[in-house]
Amino acid sequence: RYNIETSGKHCVVVGRSNIVGTPISILLSRKGYPGDCTVTLTHSRTKDLPAEVRRADIVVAAIGIPQFVKADWVKEGAVVIDVGINRIPDASKKSGARLVGDVDFDAVAPKCSYITPVPGGVGLMTVTALLMNTLKACKKEIYQ
8 A cells, every 4th residue: 555665774673472463574584575675583582682673764663572672773764563462551541451562662653754553554454354255255155
């Protein structure tokens, strides 16, 4: 939808899970769109992680730690994709908690050319993909 150029860009994926981090690093490094990125796959124990993230044109945060990626980690104009979804205590909410991502959204957003919010960003696409795949499986079961 936004046609964000990935070819020749440097992407840092923060989080190495088999569900998000590793697959997205493979997707972005493969030939063709969306891909042709130079990808650095990092984790919470990566030496000087903030410096690694600062080098990135594209940051994918999927580490599972609330508001882990800070504003001073992100360079001006970067694209930030926040895959994290975390519940943190919030006495002002009826439920006593609110959802936040792995990126400190309010601090990071002014620096970015694009950023996905939490809630309302990647999670919506995940649900959409799940429903589409469920429908495909149902059709396949019925018409086979």
